Amino acid sequence: MKNLNIGMIGYGFMGKAHTNGYAQAPHFFPCEVKPVLKAVCARNAEKAQAFADTWGYESIETDWRELLKRDDIDAVDICVPNNLHKEISIAAAEAGKMILCEKPLAMNQAEGEEMCAAVEKANVRNMVWYNYRRVPAVTLAKQLIDEGRLGQIFHYRANFLQDWTINADVPQGGAATWRLDAEAAGSGVTGDLLAHCIDTALWLNGSIQDVSAVTETFVKERVHAETGKKTPVKIDDACTFHCHFKNGSLGLFESTRYARGHKALYTLEINGEHASIRWDLHDCHRLEYFDHADDSIVRGWRSIHVSDGDQPYMGNWWVPGLQIGYEHSFIHQVADFLKSVETGEDCHPNFRDALETQKVCDAVLDSAAQRCWKDV
Amino acid sequence: MKNLNIGMIGYGFMGKAHTNGYAQAPHFFPCEVKPVLKAVCARNAEKAQAFADTWGYESIETDWRELLKRDDIDAVDICVPNNLHKEISIAAAEAGKMILCEKPLAMNQAEGEEMCAAVEKANVRNMVWYNYRRVPAVTLAKQLIDEGRLGQIFHYRANFLQDWTINADVPQGGAATWRLDAEAAGSGVTGDLLAHCIDTALWLNGSIQDVSAVTETFVKERVHAETGKKTPVKIDDACTFHCHFKNGSLGLFESTRYARGHKALYTLEINGEHASIRWDLHDCHRLEYFDHADDSIVRGWRSIHVSDGDQPYMGNWWVPGLQIGYEHSFIHQVADFLKSVETGEDCHPNFRDALETQKVCDAVLDSAAQRCWKDV
């Protein structure tokens, strides 16, 4: 048994989700490598300590540079706003730490390329938290595609719909709403939500060739949480794009935070020659599957309750019929990362995989700004 | 081409549904026998004439005995309250008319036996309007069972849930609410709704051996529409029973008019060794099907959109994906009846088939009254 000492930077929503992954993975996924919650780092010492107490972190730091200097830290987990990913990642690589970076990788492609160069030069293990690949139903979709069950792909369709910013009184900036502040987030739904859709799409359906996008900002000004002043909103509230995949299929993507009634509805659908697949995050334990090879009189979309032992990851959980939830995707990602440390193999998506998503995001934003098609 | 002259008795909800069947069947189901709307009969001449005008009946009668005397009537369709079925049916049989009788066959088993004896003695073609057998999804269920896809049956489950009598101000008796009046209806949900469930069950799963039932009347008194007086309600508002089928399976049935939120939710489910089937009337164009023979990782309930040309009756309608509705079950029953006249074969369910349902209803009501099991 070998310890892997974790240094967590940030304690927000994602800090909690990742930490839960470290806490739970060893309970369900046997591995020779065991994560140890060594330190959590945040500017506010009191909040950092409270988080450490809740989760059992052994120590705290208030400056991430100090964390990187510590010899007892093997891996750093970056859970801070997007505008800090690059600096911390490059420093961590130079300090020889493994890096688990929250998505999106960076503010843009240029930053992402620097980051890739840094981790590859330092030869440190790196991973990006595109967690949805490890929802068992999505992993099963990948398996079905790899088995050739769908045949030639004609259409890939994904959207990520939310409704939490419809109220014009929601501020931008600050700890709770930095995702509305272009300075901290880089972009709006494109980097936050579409990035997830794109990562999954590249994994399931291969590279994207070119894109044509449109973005919209419905609420033009919001109070900034730090200044208290009404300032222009510079992020995209909504973004839609269509694209060509290199395999000849058409893609259609949409994201918005103005879809009343949808809390976090990430859906995807893939139409192939022989079969089709559908999934949505609001019922993330199910996969819809249509197989044209079924007898014609009993053909129909199957609703697969992904909870059996022969389905991805599920043999390590409960018994058939008992569903898992959102947080388990992070537990699976930790389990796979630990296993990769044990075996020495790469754990995907790594920084370079995530750079591909970044390239598509940049092309999407450029396309929308210039009202024309853009190659990726 | 041969005409079949129809004499319709009654012009209410069922008179309209059956008449629509006669009007539409020849448009979609080619047959050498063609129904002619010869006469409609009702006590109120004005209403009868209005109905005749709308639907194209050639004439009216105000006394069903007169209708039966007419030589130009080949078949009578009985769409009046249950307490009149016996008298009219026996007279029609004696007059040598074919009979299409609305369900339930009779007020009770004893009446039903007299009616069977009469039609069999007279050797007249007879049929009862248990229309749900001819919803394409239900007919498909029958086909799947007959093909052996389900294997040994373990469970049969059906219910019929409504909510239209929760309001205690709904009266009993009269033209609109005779179904709440025991004098006219014989029973409440048992004869009205469970009779449908039982007919389908006997058709799909064979005979019932014994039953154990409970009934309830939630609103004890209602104003009678004809007298204006509050009188005790003698029908069953709700009825539940379990039973043994002769094939060894267990049955579970429920009906009520107090299930808030359900307008007319007839559902059935059959669990077999190899496969299971589900259907409900609120989405009557779909059949749910689970096949254990599917590969385990992609097993799931299939939602079959029954609208393809190789599915029962659907080749005569539109194109795949375009649903039909409630009324079409009657059109199919008319089409099958006309075809039976052409071929000389029986058209089921006939009076004797419907008598079996009547026997189960009687056993159910007896069981509830006596709080014990009853053999059918």
Add this chain to the structure above:
Amino acid sequence: MKNLNIGMIGYGFMGKAHTNGYAQAPHFFPCEVKPVLKAVCARNAEKAQAFADTWGYESIETDWRELLKRDDIDAVDICVPNNLHKEISIAAAEAGKMILCEKPLAMNQAEGEEMCAAVEKANVRNMVWYNYRRVPAVTLAKQLIDEGRLGQIFHYRANFLQDWTINADVPQGGAATWRLDAEAAGSGVTGDLLAHCIDTALWLNGSIQDVSAVTETFVKERVHAETGKKTPVKIDDACTFHCHFKNGSLGLFESTRYARGHKALYTLEINGEHASIRWDLHDCHRLEYFDHADDSIVRGWRSIHVSDGDQPYMGNWWVPGLQIGYEHSFIHQVADFLKSVETGEDCHPNFRDALETQKVCDAVLDSAAQRCWKDV
């Protein structure tokens, strides 16, 4: 009571659907104007006669010009391929006939404008068969929007997915597959399927300002049914576009005949400030509705079974819980047309309404061809 003599041109799928509308409307929707099936016209006399026999047309014609000459024809119904709409419509207008033209209005905007000019000059009643406006659930959606229940609209989303042309052996051209032949159809899914989505969208959400589209033809060559030769396919197999509506909302549309598992899945969703709406053709009797004004702990998408007497058109059908189907949208359109003849008001969508859809289709096809945004 006044007769309206119908001359039907064509006897295919739409000829049957419209004729059923004429046959059924008077049974369910009382009106002073009554359609009479006077004549059906088709080049093949034998097939025309068979159709006339089935449906009760009093006579046949084999040349539509002869039909237009007859004084006993009040209205002509055009159910022939798109490339004939213009010529027949203009001649019919000049002959003073009312016109009920199958959608899309024309091969393109230029044709449509000539047709509008002709009917307006002749001052003849005209209507186009965009039937989905009269599916009760869609009509209810219109009512909810008009009542202001949704507030400001942010997103309009629609798609129409089929899978019947995936097989490369499906031919193009000929009576059964003229929709794959650009000569007869003008375009592929854009004019056939997206035209429906666009008509509904313009009705529910107002004008479209500009569009950005992509089209694809997956099977590049198909045998032509008339020549037997393999020739290039010139229609669009799939088409996606995003757009700005004039009310500031974003639109996203997609159609394809390569979506395995979807027979005829027309779906639409509208996200407003206060509420959202969803509908799909495969369960066309339901409307999904989310109302943000509901108490937060019990907020959720409502599945409305549109079968109650106070919902559009449903008071004329059966009782709550009993669904209607696809064909009823045509019956409703006939009923509304007859009522418009009675009252003298316009019946929408008329030619000019349908021209707006044609303009969007043209902009979509231009945008796809030129890979740029196009104003409508």
Add this chain to the structure above:
Amino acid sequence: MKNLNIGMIGYGFMGKAHTNGYAQAPHFFPCEVKPVLKAVCARNAEKAQAFADTWGYESIETDWRELLKRDDIDAVDICVPNNLHKEISIAAAEAGKMILCEKPLAMNQAEGEEMCAAVEKANVRNMVWYNYRRVPAVTLAKQLIDEGRLGQIFHYRANFLQDWTINADVPQGGAATWRLDAEAAGSGVTGDLLAHCIDTALWLNGSIQDVSAVTETFVKERVHAETGKKTPVKIDDACTFHCHFKNGSLGLFESTRYARGHKALYTLEINGEHASIRWDLHDCHRLEYFDHADDSIVRGWRSIHVSDGDQPYMGNWWVPGLQIGYEHSFIHQVADFLKSVETGEDCHPNFRDALETQKVCDAVLDSAAQRCWKDV
């Protein structure tokens, strides 16, 4: 902060589920009382040690009597087959330990009464693991009922359907299949599955007055895992009962392990005067709700995605739209138990609450055996 030292007896499915509850509750539900995994007890020392290593138990025991002697154990958690509940519980009570006992409480009512007497005499805190009360959607149902939203209740309906014993080669007895062995389990689906349905029903809808039941054993003999011999199966494979609740509503319950296609489908539905509620375990994060007070044209069943901060327990988890799963019900029960230790209030269901469920189970089994109604 005060420690609560846990001694776990058993390490099977439930041992894992409960231990996960102890591990996770402090991460999400702040409390002054903190569980400490002090010891796990099992006859097989090697397996006990492996379990201790995985979950962090500080020590092991191989004899539960030794565990009860230890002063460093505050509470024992009983996760062994039903036939051992009584003896261990009574000894634990006498040893002054708090008791958390897996359901069902006992083999029968008589045992249950002894157990209640013991814990009440010893005045030790006691609880039974009917975990489904703490699925947030079910807890929300309780809240809605308590707020009076349903009004008078007419119907309560529940079933628990599985399909894992259809194969006649599944053995009875032994560690994995003791639930099929009447010696170890007491009964079949009645004590295993219906007990859950009954506990929830008593909580949501009050006491049951009388019952009428039927049971069935489809596979009459199975190999016993310990003896290797084919012996008669004495448990009930399936059980159905109807009943009267004391509030005047009718109940209908069913459970089976022969419902092909259902892995663990616990469903419940409650029909009230004003509103109805539905829930099922396969999508346990949703509650269906119908409110008759909604405007009639937009009335429909709402599908509530129970993941918002103002819904039970969910404020302690992630963000709206992100579902939790099966295991969380145990975490909630631990959290509530710890809070009860902190506040000194009872935590329900306690032994006496669970005895009520036991009484209903006994009446159900008696009714089935004697084919008559039984008072509870």
